[in-house]
Amino acid sequence: MAYLDHAATTPMLPEALDAYAATARELGNASSLHAPGRHARRRVEESRERIAAALGARPSEVIFTSGGTESDNLAVKGIFWARRADEPRRSRIIGSAVEHHAVLDSVEWLVRAEGARVTWLPVDDRGRVEVDALRAALDEYGDEVALTTVMWANNEVGTVQPIADLASLCVAHEVPLHTDAVQAVSQVPVDFAGSGVAALTVTGHKLGGPVGVGALLLGRDVACTPLLHGGGQERDVRSGTLDVPGIVAFATAVEAAVKARAEYAARLSEIRDALVAGVRAAVPDAVLNGDPTNRLPGNAHFSFPGCEGDALLLLLDAQGIACSTGSACSAGVAQPSHVLLAMGADDDRARSSLRFTLGHTSTRSDVEALVAALPAAVERARRAGAVRAARA
Amino acid sequence: MSGGVDSAVAAARAAEVGYDVTGVHLALSRNPQTYRSGARGCCTLEDARDARRAADVIGIPFYVWDMADRFHEDVVDDFVAEYAAGRTPNPCLRCNEKIKFAAVLDRALALGFDAVVTGHHARKGTDGLLRRSVDLGKDQSYVLAVLTREQLDHSIFPLGDSTKAEVRAEAARRGLSVADKPDSHDICFIADGDTRGFLHERLGATPGDIVDAETGEVLGAHEGAYAYTIGQRRGLDLRRPAPDGRPRYVLSITPVTNTVTVGPAEALEVSRVSGERPVWTAGPLPAGEVECEVQLRAHGEPVPATVRVDADGLVASLHRPVRGVAAGQAVVAYRPDPAGDVVLGSATIATTERAGVPA
Ligand SMILES: Cc1ncc(COP(=O)(O)O)c(C=O)c1O
Numbered sequence: 001m002a003y004l005d006h007a008a009t010t011p012m013l014p015e016a017l018d019a020y021a022a023t024a025r026e027l028g029n030a031s032s033l034h035a036p037g038r039h040a041r042r043r044v045e046e047s048r049e050r051i052a053a054a055l056g057a058r059p060s061e062v063i064f065t066s067g068g069t070e071s072d073n074l075a076v077k078g079i080f081w082a083r084r085a086d087e088p089r090r091s092r093i094i095g096s097a098v099e100h101h102a103v104l105d106s107v108e109w110l111v112r113a114e115g116a117r118v119t120w121l122p123v124d125d126r127g128r129v130e131v132d133a134l135r136a137a138l139d140e141y142g143d144e145v146a147l148t149t150v151m152w153a154n155n156e157v158g159t160v161q162p163i164a165d166l167a168s169l170c171v172a173h174e175v176p177l178h179t180d181a182v183q184a185v186s187q188v189p190v191d192f193a194g195s196g197v198a199a200l201t202v203t204g205h206k207l208g209g210p211v212g213v214g215a216l217l218l219g220r221d222v223a224c225t226p227l228l229h230g231g232g233q234e235r236d237v238r239s240g241t242l243d244v245p246g247i248v249a250f251a252t253a254v255e256a257a258v259k260a261r262a263e264y265a266a267r268l269s270e271i272r273d274a275l276v277a278g279v280r281a282a283v284p285d286a287v288l289n290g291d292p293t294n295r296l297p298g299n300a301h302f303s304f305p306g307c308e309g310d311a312l313l314l315l316l317d318a319q320g321i322a323c324s325t326g327s328a329c330s331a332g333v334a335q336p337s338h339v340l341l342a343m344g345a346d347d348d349r350a351r352s353s354l355r356f357t358l359g360h361t362s363t364r365s366d367v368e369a370l371v372a373a374l375p376a377a378v379e380r381a382r383r384a385g386a387v388r389a390a391r392a
Numbered sequence: 393m394s395g396g397v398d399s400a401v402a403a404a405r406a407a408e409v410g411y412d413v414t415g416v417h418l419a420l421s422r423n424p425q426t427y428r429s430g431a432r433g434c435c436t437l438e439d440a441r442d443a444r445r446a447a448d449v450i451g452i453p454f455y456v457w458d459m460a461d462r463f464h465e466d467v468v469d470d471f472v473a474e475y476a477a478g479r480t481p482n483p484c485l486r487c488n489e490k491i492k493f494a495a496v497l498d499r500a501l502a503l504g505f506d507a508v509v510t511g512h513h514a515r516k517g518t519d520g521l522l523r524r525s526v527d528l529g530k531d532q533s534y535v536l537a538v539l540t541r542e543q544l545d546h547s548i549f550p551l552g553d554s555t556k557a558e559v560r561a562e563a564a565r566r567g568l569s570v571a572d573k574p575d576s577h578d579i580c581f582i583a584d585g586d587t588r589g590f591l592h593e594r595l596g597a598t599p600g601d602i603v604d605a606e607t608g609e610v611l612g613a614h615e616g617a618y619a620y621t622i623g624q625r626r627g628l629d630l631r632r633p634a635p636d637g638r639p640r641y642v643l644s645i646t647p648v649t650n651t652v653t654v655g656p657a658e659a660l661e662v663s664r665v666s667g668e669r670p671v672w673t674a675g676p677l678p679a680g681e682v683e684c685e686v687q688l689r690a691h692g693e694p695v696p697a698t699v700r701v702d703a704d705g706l707v708a709s710l711h712r713p714v715r716g717v718a719a720g721q722a723v724v725a726y727r728p729d730p731a732g733d734v735v736l737g738s739a740t741i742a743t744t745e746r747a748g749v750p751a
Pocket of ligand 1 (some may be wrong): 008100149183205212
């Protein structure tokens with residue numbers, strides 16, 4: 001099988017899996033006062049320090065969560081609530097139009113349920129947020145903004161955002177910036193303190209750690225109202241018994257991924273460039289979406305004119321090639337991607353796209369398998385597309 | 393794979409005999425929450441989950457195909473328009489004609505598949521002819537009689553030799569959790585089974601008269617002729633009983649004058665049926681007259697008839713009268729056969745005649 005969907009989830013690194021298995025045999029609730037409890041607590045705190053060191057944060061800024069979705073919800077809702085409680089006129093959220101649904105839907109929920117107002121920042125045809133658009137939004141609404149949220153790197157088309165520029169604008173307006181760095185950590189340099197962001201989402205299973213554990217890096221002076229109330233773990237911002245083996249494995253993966261990052265990114269870029277060249281040779285009219293330079297090294301995203309992405313996916317799947325249409329499903333039905341639509345693609349182009357993403361187990365032979373299977377798949381998907389078009 | 397027991401077993405059997413099978417669930421609702429909830433529908437999220445789970449157990453790939461727009465246009469809108477025109481449509485038949493063996497089949501063929509396999513209770517033998525299921529109580533050949541020979545050539549019905557009870561038992565034996573899921577009888581896109589309410593929402597109130605067929609006297613009022621079906625007796629809410637005290641039935645619906653005509657039971661008896669838009673499933677009928685049997689609604693009794701093909705379609709002269717025949721339903725012609733009655737073809741009922749009197 002050629003697995004080209006590492007952005008969905010990537011296999012655990014062997015060292016993370018070993019750390020998980022070893023820690024899962026140990027006993028203790030990290031909140032207990034006795035020896036086994038202290039032991040578990042030590043494991044958690046060591047992990048916190050390792051993650052903090054790897055990502056340029058202080059240990060106290062690492063809040064463990066159940067993953068990216070929870071961290072995004074906590075940051076968006078929690079910072080909004082806290083900021084508005086402090087200054088009631090701050091009820092606006094500025095977000096990019098290409099956010100993951102964990103952010104997008106949290107914002108939309110705040111609009112529906114909490115009377116929040118929202119400004120969506122446009123992106124250019126490569127998926128980059130326009131810094132001037134943020135500047136204009138902050139100039140216009142600065143004193144009514146509760147938070148800004150812009151992802152570090154896009155999960156569909158792989159575009160890396162100018163986070164440092166966006167953050168310095170936000171700092172100047174005293175508006176906290178949250179960034180979803182789920183896809184970025186491990187592939188591009190991420191430094192929490194250096195970036196100037198107030199909050200940053202990271203998750204385990206996209207970088208070689210386990211599913212179901214992640215963190216929100218939250219600046220010490222950033223107020224955040226909890227989503228989950230209970231035992232008061234994690235700075236009282238996130239209650240729930242800590243998942244010690246998950247956290248240890250997560251920390252192991254983050255540390256390993258960040259340490260190997262430069263070399264890893266170079267290797268992925270090389271395979272990715274071969275993939276792009278191979279796809280273009282096999283299907284000359286395929287269109288590469290996203291930003292040619294400000295891009296995750298493991299991401300390639302194409303539109304195949306005349307095809308439907310889900311038909312291609314089915315045909316490639318039957319040939320043992322796993323990839324993704326990249327967009328969210330509702331009841332298993334692929335929706336045209338809001339990311340591509342925001343980049344100015346029309347419905348047909350948005351529906352005709354396919355995402356190939358690489359990870360630490362990727363090899364050139366994955367690319368070869370894809371390139372071998374693609375022409376026949378595209379031809380059949382075009383026939384199916386023509387059947388549909390003929391009727392419309 | 394609807395999420396029900398029949399399509400699950402059909403898929404399992406097809407996979408077992410060596411076909412390279414891919415499970416497909418059709419998303420038919422534009423908003424999945426608005427279609428029927430619970431375990432009985434064909435379009436809910438829960439059904440998609442059941443279908444996916446069945447595909448897992450069988451060990452085949454599974455995808456959801458979005459056919460919501462086409463289903464809406466070709467089946468739901470058609471359903472409403474047919475009622476508005478005073479006819480009684482069969483949406484399952486339309487869905488087979490336009491979706492399952494058209495949109496789905498066309499896409500499948502383009503993608504490189506050879507056929508559509510469904511869990512319909514009907515047989516297709518090595519002669520390529522469509523026949524009734526061995527389980528006459530569950531036979532669905534009626535709703536498949538809209539298939540052309542070409543569509544039929546790309547269709548596989550693995551359940552036709554089994555009874556429903558056997559299918560359920562087999563599902564249980566195969567570990568398919570849908571084994572005891574109740575059958576769906578209602579129209580899948582009408583969430584609560586309230587067809588009248590559904591039509592009312594879309595067609596609004598159109599008050600009119602309920603008229604006596606013999607005297608022309610106005611006997612009552614209705615809020616929309618679409619709410620009535622030929623042969624209906626209950627819910628007429630007539631102001632006066634008939635002089636002879638016998639019950640009255642809906643005989644006809646006339647959209648132009650917005651009237652519902654009622655009369656005695658014997659006036660429901662139809663002896664001639666003309667059908668339009670014929671489809672010759674078993675190949676073109678020979679010119680002239682053909683002795684066969686016809687079925688005039690789903691689960692209706694077959695009756696012997698003489699069928700004559702004409703320019704507009706067909707005319708079936710029934711050898712004994714049948715009650716409650718509605719325009720918009722299909723007239724399906726069968727050739728009786730000990731190996732399973734063969735579907736010759738079908739047409740949409742346009743007009744009916746009572747003992748030589750046009751209704
Ligand atoms: C950008 C982004 N944010 C958030 C998430 C959600 O993370 P998790 O699966 O850990 O909840 C994902 C993963 O799909 C993602 O790609």
